[in-house]
Amino acid sequence: MSQPNRRQTKLEPWQDPNEEPYVRIDGVTKKFGDFTAVDDISLNIYRGELFALLGGSGCGKTTLLRMLAGFEQPTEGHIYIDGVDMSEIPPYERPVNMMFQSYALFPHMTVEQNVGFGLRQDRVPGPELRHRVDEALELVKLGHLKRRKPHQLSGGQRQRVALARSLVKRPKLLLLDEPLAALDRKLREETQFELVNIQEQVGITFVMVTHDQEEAMTMSTRIAVMDAGWLVQLGTPAEIYEYPRSKFVAEFIGQVNLFEGLVVEDQADHVLIQSEATGSDLHISHAGSVPVGTRVWVAVRPEKMALSLEPPGVEQNVARGTVDEIAYLGNLSIYLVRLESGTIVRVTSPNLTRVTEMPITWEDDVYITWPNYAGVVITQ
Amino acid sequence: MSRKGFLPLGDRMTEGQMPMHLPATALLRWLQRLAYRLGIRGRGLVIAVPYLWLLLFFLVPFAIVLKISLSEALIARPPYSPLFEWVEGMYLEIRVNFGNYLFLLDDSLYAVAYLNSLKIALISTLLCLLIGYPMAYAIATADPAWRSSLLMLIILPFWTSFLIRVYAWIGILKQNGLLNNLLINLGLIEEPLAILYSDLAVYIGITYSYLPFMILPLYATLERLDRSLLEAAADLGCRPFKAFLTITLPLSLPGILAGSLLVFIPAVGEFVIPELLGGPDTLMIGKVLWNEFFTNRDWPVASAVAIALLLFLVIPIMAFQYLQGRQQEARR
Numbered sequence: 001m002s003q004p005n006r007r008q009t010k011l012e013p014w015q016d017p018n019e020e021p022y023v024r025i026d027g028v029t030k031k032f033g034d035f036t037a038v039d040d041i042s043l044n045i046y047r048g049e050l051f052a053l054l055g056g057s058g059c060g061k062t063t064l065l066r067m068l069a070g071f072e073q074p075t076e077g078h079i080y081i082d083g084v085d086m087s088e089i090p091p092y093e094r095p096v097n098m099m100f101q102s103y104a105l106f107p108h109m110t111v112e113q114n115v116g117f118g119l120r121q122d123r124v125p126g127p128e129l130r131h132r133v134d135e136a137l138e139l140v141k142l143g144h145l146k147r148r149k150p151h152q153l154s155g156g157q158r159q160r161v162a163l164a165r166s167l168v169k170r171p172k173l174l175l176l177d178e179p180l181a182a183l184d185r186k187l188r189e190e191t192q193f194e195l196v197n198i199q200e201q202v203g204i205t206f207v208m209v210t211h212d213q214e215e216a217m218t219m220s221t222r223i224a225v226m227d228a229g230w231l232v233q234l235g236t237p238a239e240i241y242e243y244p245r246s247k248f249v250a251e252f253i254g255q256v257n258l259f260e261g262l263v264v265e266d267q268a269d270h271v272l273i274q275s276e277a278t279g280s281d282l283h284i285s286h287a288g289s290v291p292v293g294t295r296v297w298v299a300v301r302p303e304k305m306a307l308s309l310e311p312p313g314v315e316q317n318v319a320r321g322t323v324d325e326i327a328y329l330g331n332l333s334i335y336l337v338r339l340e341s342g343t344i345v346r347v348t349s350p351n352l353t354r355v356t357e358m359p360i361t362w363e364d365d366v367y368i369t370w371p372n373y374a375g376v377v378i379t380q
Numbered sequence: 381m382s383r384k385g386f387l388p389l390g391d392r393m394t395e396g397q398m399p400m401h402l403p404a405t406a407l408l409r410w411l412q413r414l415a416y417r418l419g420i421r422g423r424g425l426v427i428a429v430p431y432l433w434l435l436l437f438f439l440v441p442f443a444i445v446l447k448i449s450l451s452e453a454l455i456a457r458p459p460y461s462p463l464f465e466w467v468e469g470m471y472l473e474i475r476v477n478f479g480n481y482l483f484l485l486d487d488s489l490y491a492v493a494y495l496n497s498l499k500i501a502l503i504s505t506l507l508c509l510l511i512g513y514p515m516a517y518a519i520a521t522a523d524p525a526w527r528s529s530l531l532m533l534i535i536l537p538f539w540t541s542f543l544i545r546v547y548a549w550i551g552i553l554k555q556n557g558l559l560n561n562l563l564i565n566l567g568l569i570e571e572p573l574a575i576l577y578s579d580l581a582v583y584i585g586i587t588y589s590y591l592p593f594m595i596l597p598l599y600a601t602l603e604r605l606d607r608s609l610l611e612a613a614a615d616l617g618c619r620p621f622k623a624f625l626t627i628t629l630p631l632s633l634p635g636i637l638a639g640s641l642l643v644f645i646p647a648v649g650e651f652v653i654p655e656l657l658g659g660p661d662t663l664m665i666g667k668v669l670w671n672e673f674f675t676n677r678d679w680p681v682a683s684a685v686a687i688a689l690l691l692f693l694v695i696p697i698m699a700f701q702y703l704q705g706r707q708q709e710a711r712r
Binding site (some may be wrong): 070090093106121165169 | 608611622
């Protein structure tokens with residue numbers, strides 16, 4: 001294809017103010033009786049994105065996806081796809097296809113008939129239909145199984161049929177509801193990359209729902225983190241991981257240490273936070289302005305921290321404690337350190353050298369340090 | 381190395397003493413072991429009981445009827461010739477008479493009655509399907525809280541005797557019955573309709589009586605149907621009615637088949653409904669059988685009619701079994 005390495009060309013249409021959003025979700029609310037599943041969500045999705053809706057169960061992500069597909073109608077707000085308001089358009093007339101979590105393959109039809117179903121609805125003539133079905137099955141590497149019925153396929157093969165069936169109509173938008181949830185761990189990891197490759201090949205905009213933050217991180221261009229019907233943060237995987245805006249996002253995506261504290265200094269290039277938990281002041285070099293006297297949390301990722309047995313000789317961003325637990329994972333080790341204030345801090349350190357004897361062991365008194373850029377101030 | 385030598389004395393003692401102390405347990409255990417050796421497991425025993433029941437109360441009477449159908453009618457008690465006879469106390473004489481079956485072919489009455497029964501059963505089954513499918517579909521797609529109550533309403537008529545319910549239809553359909561009075565009062569008709577004692581009344585009676593047997597298996601298959609399949613069809617551009625034809629209908633075929641057989645098979649041999657609601661020219665094989673047996677007192681011909689009817693019915697059952705077996709294989 002024309003752009004085999006899209007990631008390298010750095011597609012970031014959301015940075016471009018002249019770019020028209022492809023999917024526009026505008027103030028959408030969905031209520032089921034008294035329960036508000038989706039609460040006033042507005043977001044834009046751009047052409048060619050692999051967009052992830054991430055959240056725990058019941059956060060409204062699936063409801064939002066189903067509204068894009070047309071299976072649910074928004075109580076308030078509008079959804080536009082390629083500039084067209086979808087409010088009055090039933091699912092069977094939308095330029096959108098969905099890959100269901102259960103795959104929803106028609107059990108009485110062969111793989112070929114399943115994939116061709118959508119084209120038959122559009123009365124695509126026979127030769128073209130066969131050609132496109134073959135093409136879609138080649139894309140998911142299932143050409144040799146087209147005469148089988150769904151019950152004769154493995155879980156991974158069914159997933160591919162479902163994908164081929166939803167891709168064959170070349171929709172403007174492909175919706176994926178937990179596309180990898182039914183696969184085992186190893187297959188899931190392989191399929192993650194394959195799905196991204198396929199998306200780049202066909203160039204269709206994907207919107208994916210997932211509860212698995214790792215899946216969202218590896219696959220998507222941008223992630224919308226949802227909680228209790230709210231959109232809590234929207235950004236690229238790196239933005240969301242490095243700059244979580246709330247405790248919820250910080251804790252939901254990856255591991256994090258949170259220290260509560262009071263802002264004591266607010267300068268142009270840094271803020272200083274006094275924390276009872278660490279006993280030292282926390283220096284953050286990149287934070288925006290936070291008024292002095294505000295109670296905040298400082299989030300520090302475990303891999304950005306370092307352990308030492310000797311005093312590091314710094315006054316800020318340091319904590320003292322004893323090693324409570326060590327987990328050796330091979331490529332890295334996880335240390336749980338109990339501070340004097342009782343706070344447990346999680347530190348991961350890569351095992352760069354081959355060690356037979358750990359330099360740091362249980363019950364050791366250690367110092368934890370981290371650089372000025374590591375911490376993130378969270379006010380929510 | 382001999383294993384026996386290592387066997388501790390205590391073990392041999394207990395083995396030998398068990399039957400003496402607990403004869404009942406030992407006997408049970410011996411029976412268990414015997415059953416096990418014969419290949420009968422617990423599962424087999426559970427199945428054996430209903431099989432034994434069927435053997436006693438279906439297969440044995442069937443054999444008797446088959447035997448009678450091969451004999452000749454006599455004016456005697458019992459009114460048929462014996463199949464086996466000891467001649468001079470030495471030879472066993474077997475006299476098989478196929479005349480009764482040939483007689484069924486001879487007299488067109490029987491063929492007409494069979495065909496008419498099949499026709500009435502077929503049309504009634506279709507009516508049941510046409511009425512029952514929407515009902516089953518509505519119940520299966522109703523709010524789950526309502527489903528069991530709606531199903532209860534379907535089963536409710538069984539609380540009243542079948543015979544009484546058929547009698548009640550006489551009251552509804554007769555010349556100055558409920559239906560005619562209602563239609564005349566509404567001004568829809570001038571003269572009462574002659575529905576009772578006609579084929580139409582038989583259709584109404586059979587459809588009414590057997591409708592639950594159509595609805596229940598249909599409901600069972602429709603309720604299990606994965607709703608996301610219909611969403612997938614809609615998502616792929618299929619309109620609701622076409623999705624019903626291409627997804628729901630083919631996937632509910634096992635229910636349609638089961639319901640149709642449950643209605644068709646008893647409807648073919650139906651006697652009570654045509655007797656009570658049917659007219660003098662409503663010819664059904666059940667009535668012919670009754671007349672042959674009780675009016676003509678020709679037991680052999682009546683038995684032959686019964687056997688032929690059974691064969692008529694066994695063929696669709698076997699076809700059904702075959703199809704179901706194939707489908708189960710496909711599921712695996």
